[in-house]
Amino acid sequence: MRAVLLFKLTSLLSDSSCAYSVCRRKMHILQFSQAGRHSIGVRVDDTNIINLNDFSPDLPTDVCSALCLDHKKLLTEAARCLQSTSSRISVDDVTLHPPITNPGKIIGIGLNYKDHCEEVGKPLPTEPLVFSKFSSCVTGSGEIQIPSATKGLDYECELVVVISKEARNVKEADAMEHVFGYTVANDLTARDMVSATKNGGQFLLAKSMDNFCPLFSDIVTKDEIEDVHNLNISLK
Amino acid sequence: MRAVLLFKLTSLLSDSSCAYSVCRRKMHILQFSQAGRHSIGVRVDDTNIINLNDFSPDLPTDVCSALCLDHKKLLTEAARCLQSTSSRISVDDVTLHPPITNPGKIIGIGLNYKDHCEEVGKPLPTEPLVFSKFSSCVTGSGEIQIPSATKGLDYECELVVVISKEARNVKEADAMEHVFGYTVANDLTARDMVSATKNGGQFLLAKSMDNFCPLFSDIVTKDEIEDVHNLNISLK
Ligand SMILES: [Mg+2]
Ligand SMILES: [Mg+2]
Numbered sequence: 479m480r481a482v483l484l485f486k487l488t489s490l491l492s493d494s495s496c497a498y499s500v501c502r503r504k505m506h507i508l509q510f511s512q513a514g515r516h517s518i519g520v521r522v523d524d525t526n527i528i529n530l531n532d533f534s535p536d537l538p539t540d541v542c543s544a545l546c547l548d549h550k551k552l553l554t555e556a557a558r559c560l561q562s563t564s565s566r567i568s569v570d571d572v573t574l575h576p577p578i579t580n581p582g583k584i585i586g587i588g589l590n591y592k593d594h595c596e597e598v599g600k601p602l603p604t605e606p607l608v609f610s611k612f613s614s615c616v617t618g619s620g621e622i623q624i625p626s627a628t629k630g631l632d633y634e635c636e637l638v639v640v641i642s643k644e645a646r647n648v649k650e651a652d653a654m655e656h657v658f659g660y661t662v663a664n665d666l667t668a669r670d671m672v673s674a675t676k677n678g679g680q681f682l683l684a685k686s687m688d689n690f691c692p693l694f695s696d697i698v699t700k701d702e703i704e705d706v707h708n709l710n711i712s713l714k
Numbered sequence: 715m716r717a718v719l720l721f722k723l724t725s726l727l728s729d730s731s732c733a734y735s736v737c738r739r740k741m742h743i744l745q746f747s748q749a750g751r752h753s754i755g756v757r758v759d760d761t762n763i764i765n766l767n768d769f770s771p772d773l774p775t776d777v778c779s780a781l782c783l784d785h786k787k788l789l790t791e792a793a794r795c796l797q798s799t800s801s802r803i804s805v806d807d808v809t810l811h812p813p814i815t816n817p818g819k820i821i822g823i824g825l826n827y828k829d830h831c832e833e834v835g836k837p838l839p840t841e842p843l844v845f846s847k848f849s850s851c852v853t854g855s856g857e858i859q860i861p862s863a864t865k866g867l868d869y870e871c872e873l874v875v876v877i878s879k880e881a882r883n884v885k886e887a888d889a890m891e892h893v894f895g896y897t898v899a900n901d902l903t904a905r906d907m908v909s910a911t912k913n914g915g916q917f918l919l920a921k922s923m924d925n926f927c928p929l930f931s932d933i934v935t936k937d938e939i940e941d942v943h944n945l946n947i948s949l950k
Contacts, residue, residue: 583848588914607914609924610846612819626883646924647862678824678843679915686846688882 483584506696507573526566533559549642576618576693584611609681615691622689630670635713639645659699666690719820742932745811756792762802769795785878810852814930820847845917851927858925866906871949898930
């Protein structure tokens, strides 16, 4: 089992005025490379990070593997690392990557913003409309190559829920046990490939072109967010 | 990039009388475990395999990684191994797994059998209808647990094309360069979850429940199949 990204369900009843950065607190996990070496990082502040693999050499060097192996250990080590005197690295001296790569699956929820439903003239869904993007769509912030197959690229900011625990038939009351944290995605869509007559009405192609899931650089741990239903997220 | 499973496109014009075994020739790649150790195997005949990792210790121990690292080396080593005096292992002494696990993506083509289109009363598509299953759906042959969420489980035999080479905007004439080989899947579908009103018409949930992609134990290399458009495949 690998970690899963879930585009937020619960913003159905909120408006989509939304920051490509979730407000920053202490526990931000990220991935970076420096001198060709890929590592997990912990953010100290806006400009500094610590190399978690240097602090805790037996952790995997990618977030997905570390989450699957033992997400509690990842948290514990990140917290210890932040309180240590480990050397701070300037973000200017590294390449930041998306905070998770190769997730086991990416589950998206369609028509999850009230104002988007109004915009496209669709009734509010009574249950979640589930679609997916291929895991290979994940990329970092920055410019992407727009695929030649679309002339109607659309962007939409989404809160991403990072699920680290294998789950099946979960009760609503237990759902948060499975959540590791959050990040923010740009849910890119080839709008000209979504219609009843395109690809048999399936969203997949429109949602899953190369680089169609840029992620913010940090995963924020769940305990850092007081009310996930009341966040402002936005694209810059 | 990880290997990709593609459910056959080209059977559109053939009928779906179809063997959960493709006729056996020399180059069959598989995955098995013995005494808790996971290995890549090469099939010698119906009852014997060779442990490819014992023969070639620097190969990864799973097919997906070996394909991504160097699919030509996997082929070369498998061929050398078959001609060697390496010890034969009875399939009765091992646990066979699906021949590939954690593929980068699983791409399915809907309405790809002429007789299925007639059965469900749909016109033949003029272009492929693309859907996906989650990579975690892959399982081996044998019994599966039917999810409680469906009362309409449907089975359908499909030829699977294993793609080992990263590809983008490929010309039809070059397509076969990207194909490593073939296997056979049972394309399980929760038929009661496919309709215009279920999940917004998206096939994803109906196609992607746990274990909804059982695979035959072997991948047959592409050069073993003379005419892929003229195969009989069937479920047992
Ligand atoms: Mg969206
Ligand atoms: Mg099918």
